[in-house]
Amino acid sequence: MLKSEIRKQALKSRLSLSDEEYKTLNNELLKQFIALDFDRVKTIHVFLPITEKKEPNTFLLIEWLTQNHPEIKIIVPKADFDMVIMTNHEYLGIDDLQKNLYDILEPQRGNVYEGAVDMVLIPLLAFDKKGYRVGYGKGFYDRFLESLNAQKIGLSLSSAGNKIDDVNEYDIRLDFCITPTEIIKF
Template sequence: MKDEIRKHMRKKREQLSESERKQASKQVARWLETLLKEDMLIASYRAFRAELEILPSAKGTWCYPRVLDETHMEMIVPDDFRRGRYGIEEPIGKSVDPKQIDIILVPLLAYDEKGYRIGYGKGYYDRYLKKCSALKIGVAYCFQKVADTWPHDLDVKLDLILTPAGITRV
């Protein structure tokens, strides 16, 4: 079932025009700005496969994921970026302690009203989120909400969902 949802949501995202994606990303940026403060460490992601693009704010220090191996990632404050293992731009720079992160923005393919998500299926984010005490925010288009994600013991619940329509506590 999760694989079917992944396939359906990827297709739906890819059907959006570039203009629709840019407009949705701008809306998300406006909502996100209301949550940020100057002294925060914000973990984000680099948009991939028609994900909502997170436009870095002037507020806070930003860091991004770098894949370490088949199961783990770290967050890096970037000096630069390079193409990584899955074709996603990854940062080159200094690693940060997961416990120092204030907000982590999490990409997803689907989410439910309980705050669980369906990602790409490798578990990188769920393993990393277990190390964080950060506010965990899933970033999604409105159409990515589903009735159930069938979470299991390894899945980490999100605190908020951020969509172009607003911020929802879950």
């Protein structure tokens, strides 16, 4: 199946979740997330959810990390849509976030972070059994990940889908994908 078709189906499916289903899936996703090994993680990049699109609620993960691993530096992205690149910024809390023109929460005062990143939590609409993902189609994360030597972990509220037929040389494969029922290693 082509990414454009997968994208439409996955978004439609996610938007059809009731508020209760969405909440339950996010709580189950958190249970899987806390099973990861954080011993060697000093810095983690966490995407901020677009809740209107029912993306995984990463604020639950951030809260858990803050309480259970305060030594881990949490960084969050800020997108430059003209250059189609992302920068990392220190996470200073929810009060430092503001929606951009595309309704994506972004840090306002957090310092730019240019150090090493050990783990990246990646948004996706769908993924396949080989570890390839379908995002919104702009390529922000593929560009961001190409120069990083970090664990690449997708977060999904659903299980792996059909094979993605139009994977290309620029698509970066995930190392893992966390779903509400399992952690899949690729």
